[in-house]
Amino acid sequence: MTAITPVEAAAGTPTMCRDCGATLAEPALCGACGALQPLPSLDHFARLGLAAAYGIDPATLERAYFAQQRRFHPDRFAARGSRQKALALAHATAINAAYETLGEPLARARYLLERAGQPLPGDDGRTVGDPALLMEAMAWREALAEAATAADMAALAERLAAALDDVRDRLSRAFDGGDLAAATRETLRLAYLDKLGAELKRKRGGAS
Amino acid sequence: MLLEIHEPGETPLPHTGDDPGLAVGIDLGTTNSLVAISRDGRPEVLRDGRGRGLVPSVVAYLPGEAPIVGEVALRVMSDEPGHVIASVKRLMGRGVADVKTLGGLTADRLVGEAGAGMARIALGEQLLSPVEVSAEILRALKGRAELALGAGVTQAVITVPAYFDDAARSATRDAARLAGLEVLRLVNEPTAAALAYGLDQGAEGLYAIYDLGGGTFDISLLKLEKGVFQVLATGGDAALGGDDMDHVLAEAMLAERGGAIAQDEIKAALAAARRAKEALTEQPAVDVTLDLGGTISVHRVTAEYFDALAAPLVARTITACQAVLSDADCPPTDLAGVVLVGGSTRVPLVRRAVERFFGRAPLADIDPDEVVALGAALQAEALTRGSDTLLLDVVPLSLGLETMGGLVEKVIPRNTPIPVSRAQDFTTYKDGQTAMAIHVLQGERELVEQNRSLARFVLSDIPPLTAGAARIRVAFAVDADGLLTVSAREATTGHEAHVDVKPSYGLSEDDLTAMLDAAFRNARTDNLARLLAEARIDGRRLAEAISAAVAVDGDLLTEADRAALDAAGRRLDAALDGDDRDTIRDATEALEAASRPFAEARMDRNIREALAGQSVSRLASRL
Numbered sequence: 001m002t003a004i005t006p007v008e009a010a011a012g013t014p015t016m017c018r019d020c021g022a023t024l025a026e027p028a029l030c031g032a033c034g035a036l037q038p039l040p041s042l043d044h045f046a047r048l049g050l051a052a053a054y055g056i057d058p059a060t061l062e063r064a065y066f067a068q069q070r071r072f073h074p075d076r077f078a079a080r081g082s083r084q085k086a087l088a089l090a091h092a093t094a095i096n097a098a099y100e101t102l103g104e105p106l107a108r109a110r111y112l113l114e115r116a117g118q119p120l121p122g123d124d125g126r127t128v129g130d131p132a133l134l135m136e137a138m139a140w141r142e143a144l145a146e147a148a149t150a151a152d153m154a155a156l157a158e159r160l161a162a163a164l165d166d167v168r169d170r171l172s173r174a175f176d177g178g179d180l181a182a183a184t185r186e187t188l189r190l191a192y193l194d195k196l197g198a199e200l201k202r203k204r205g206g207a208s
Numbered sequence: 209m210l211l212e213i214h215e216p217g218e219t220p221l222p223h224t225g226d227d228p229g230l231a232v233g234i235d236l237g238t239t240n241s242l243v244a245i246s247r248d249g250r251p252e253v254l255r256d257g258r259g260r261g262l263v264p265s266v267v268a269y270l271p272g273e274a275p276i277v278g279e280v281a282l283r284v285m286s287d288e289p290g291h292v293i294a295s296v297k298r299l300m301g302r303g304v305a306d307v308k309t310l311g312g313l314t315a316d317r318l319v320g321e322a323g324a325g326m327a328r329i330a331l332g333e334q335l336l337s338p339v340e341v342s343a344e345i346l347r348a349l350k351g352r353a354e355l356a357l358g359a360g361v362t363q364a365v366i367t368v369p370a371y372f373d374d375a376a377r378s379a380t381r382d383a384a385r386l387a388g389l390e391v392l393r394l395v396n397e398p399t400a401a402a403l404a405y406g407l408d409q410g411a412e413g414l415y416a417i418y419d420l421g422g423g424t425f426d427i428s429l430l431k432l433e434k435g436v437f438q439v440l441a442t443g444g445d446a447a448l449g450g451d452d453m454d455h456v457l458a459e460a461m462l463a464e465r466g467g468a469i470a471q472d473e474i475k476a477a478l479a480a481a482r483r484a485k486e487a488l489t490e491q492p493a494v495d496v497t498l499d500l501g502g503t504i505s506v507h508r509v510t511a512e513y514f515d516a517l518a519a520p521l522v523a524r525t526i527t528a529c530q531a532v533l534s535d536a537d538c539p540p541t542d543l544a545g546v547v548l549v550g551g552s553t554r555v556p557l558v559r560r561a562v563e564r565f566f567g568r569a570p571l572a573d574i575d576p577d578e579v580v581a582l583g584a585a586l587q588a589e590a591l592t593r594g595s596d597t598l599l600l601d602v603v604p605l606s607l608g609l610e611t612m613g614g615l616v617e618k619v620i621p622r623n624t625p626i627p628v629s630r631a632q633d634f635t636t637y638k639d640g641q642t643a644m645a646i647h648v649l650q651g652e653r654e655l656v657e658q659n660r661s662l663a664r665f666v667l668s669d670i671p672p673l674t675a676g677a678a679r680i681r682v683a684f685a686v687d688a689d690g691l692l693t694v695s696a697r698e699a700t701t702g703h704e705a706h707v708d709v710k711p712s713y714g715l716s717e718d719d720l721t722a723m724l725d726a727a728f729r730n731a732r733t734d735n736l737a738r739l740l741a742e743a744r745i746d747g748r749r750l751a752e753a754i755s756a757a758v759a760v761d762g763d764l765l766t767e768a769d770r771a772a773l774d775a776a777g778r779r780l781d782a783a784l785d786g787d788d789r790d791t792i793r794d795a796t797e798a799l800e801a802a803s804r805p806f807a808e809a810r811m812d813r814n815i816r817e818a819l820a821g822q823s824v825s826r827l828a829s830r831l
């Protein structure tokens with residue numbers, strides 16, 4: 001499935017308010033009359049006013065998200081008529097899509113790869129061709145299959161948490177350094193570790 | 209153009225040429241409903257002339273009379289259950305098959321075949337949709353508000369349980385339209401409760417909202433930060449509430465009595481059980497007198513006894529709490545607070561169980577029956593006058609599509625923040641295929657039949673291409689009210705596919721238009737006519753009940769009491785001939801007052817006889 005949001009930055013952003021004709025300081029909202037403008041094409045980072053990077057502090061992301069929803073949510077335009085409300089719906093939907101994609105480590109990594117024109121193998125039909133990575137994934141699967149007692153599973157969960165921290169650090173460095181090959185490898189690693197984590201949670205009875 | 213100056217972060221006030229009318233908050237409950245209004249951030253429940261805020265969610269359809277809502281309809285129910293509808297909220301957006309499993313309801317009167325849309329209620333000649341019945345309740349609330357405020361009311365914030373699915377939300381919105389109310393926003397009940405507690409004023413952290421109403425249980429986890437309310441997770445049980453406590457207690461007492469029980473006697477036993485449950489919130493034990501079918505029995509109900517009966521029900525609510533907290537990876541100790549909502553949270557056992565599970569005393573100082581309506585009123589004011597509070601909701605139940613083999617593929621998982629829009633691509637499997645059937649479902653299970661069917665679409669006008677070449681993008685959009693819309697487009701040609709929506713449990717646009725026309729044509733929606741009808745029925749019922757009681761127990765009346773009763777009765781008869789509601793009300797109240805000594809004397813006699821172990825056969829006539 002696809003989150004419906006424009007990905008590419010707009011070429012020609014409008015400069016004049018559609019309602020009052022005032023010059024727009026920002027493309028989305030008129031500072032003079034408060035009228036919402038049609039949804040500008042922005043990437044997820046720009047939509048939330050964040051710099052494009054893998055390492056995002058969750059608290060910073062949340063603050064940015066709340067700040068944007070506070071301005072664009074349809075409730076803010078409830079008394080401004082149906083056209084403004086409909087525009088607000090489009091804005092709020094795009095803000096939610098950005099928040100969801102950037103808030104989830106794996107989705108964020110996939111998005112950055114896609115944005116760099118290097119979609120993740122598997123996402124575009126190519127198969128994963130990294131034997132070392134496949135071996136490693138199989139070792140984790142065996143560990144999961146062998147974990148029988150609660151203590152085994154707790155130990156595995158701890159190991160998994162450490163591995164996840166590690167992968168996220170490496171992803172930050174890879175994206176910051178523009179090393180897309182490393183970023184792709186670490187994203188694949190994150191994908192199978194995530195899946196393993198979900199299975200472990202189910203096995204421990206933590207999932208609903 | 210006006211120049212406005214406002215604080216940073218504050219919403220600019222809307223430019224409105226005309227006064228849009230007042231906006232109220234409505235709690236449309238299973239058992240009771242309320243309407244409230246907020247002015248300058250101070251919400252208050254709007255009450256009737258006697259100071260009552262709760263309007264029982266009961267509608268009576270008596271032949272030849274305008275539909276009656278509330279207290280009076282509730283009283284009519286014991287005499288003429290066939291003309292009265294209660295707990296209609298449980299039917300909103302539901303089919304007959306769903307409701308059969310809910311139990312305890314007037315299931316015998318439900319009409320409709322499995323898979324044939326929302327259940328209808330048979331009432332004499334009429335066949336009513338739950339949407340129409342809910343609209344009557346909303347009209348009565350609108351009327352109450354207009355009477356109390358002396359001004360027109362056209363807009364409302366209406367609360368719904370957080371887990372209400374799309375069909376139930378749509379049905380609620382349709383009911384408001386029928387009642388002539390513009391829905392500013394459907395707000396989740398837990399969020400409204402948090403608003404009423406002023407948790408938008410600086411409270412931070414995670415809050416659990418435990419809402420045990422008459423017929424539903426709802427547990428939600430809210431994240432609060434600087435005026436932003438984010439529903440993180442929600443769960444509950446649509447068929448669990450305080451009414452179930454009444455049921456177990458009534459069943460226990462009827463089992464003690466033994467013998468066969470008639471349907472209307474069960475209702476009387478339920479009412480007695482409810483009164484006992486309420487009394488037990490303040491005293492350690494209560495004696496319940498059951499006067500059924502001419503046999504009187506007295507049952508001593510202690511708090512311990514009641515707690516033992518209700519414990520399994522309360523345990524189910526705690527299990528649901530556990531599931532929601534686990535969903536959100538949040539241990540109970542991480543919470544900043546717990547809020548109690550719903551009349552059933554007055555039950556001490558419930559409070560103790562909540563306190564034990566969450567490890568802290570819950571917030572409970574606002575009347576749990578009124579807290580949701582007060583929050584809705586605050587939000588109505590916020591939406592019409594501007595505010596810095598923001599309610600961010602989530603999809604309560606996953607939305608998905610039927611795929612091969614009767615499986616469901618999730619398109620929007622539950623707890624996704626709304627508004628949200630997601631697209632799914634489909635392709636054709638036959639050369640030249642021009643149509644495709646799509647089935648939308650809501651729920652968490654894997655198989656189609658385990659989830660709620662929301663709608664079936666037929667995409668037609670697909671350009672005829674070779675199999676697999678067409679790319680049909682189906683977009684699901686859920687708005688801020690949690691309502692779903694679907695659109696479709698053939699991506700390679702840009703051809704807009706036609707979507708023919710057939711809601712599984714909703715009303716079709718044609719149904720709704722017909723109902724709107726009928727409501728418009730019908731002068732009986734006139735508020736004054738309704739109030740007059742209410743007063744008349746109330747007065748007539750009291751007069752009949754008293755004359756029946758006098759026929760049985762007339763020997764208890766002193767000469768003076770009898771004279772006073774007769775005089776009051778004649779005054780009411782005269783008032784009932786006229787058309788003045790206030791005169792009828794006054795005369796009814798006067799008769800009620802005059803009959804009080806008689807009623808007390810009868811109650812004394814009944815209890816003495818019961819305690820003496822006698823069964824006294826008598827006419828079924830009680831005050």
Ligand SMILES: [Zn+2]
Pocket residue numbers: 017018019020021022030031032033034035
């Ligand atoms: Zn402007």
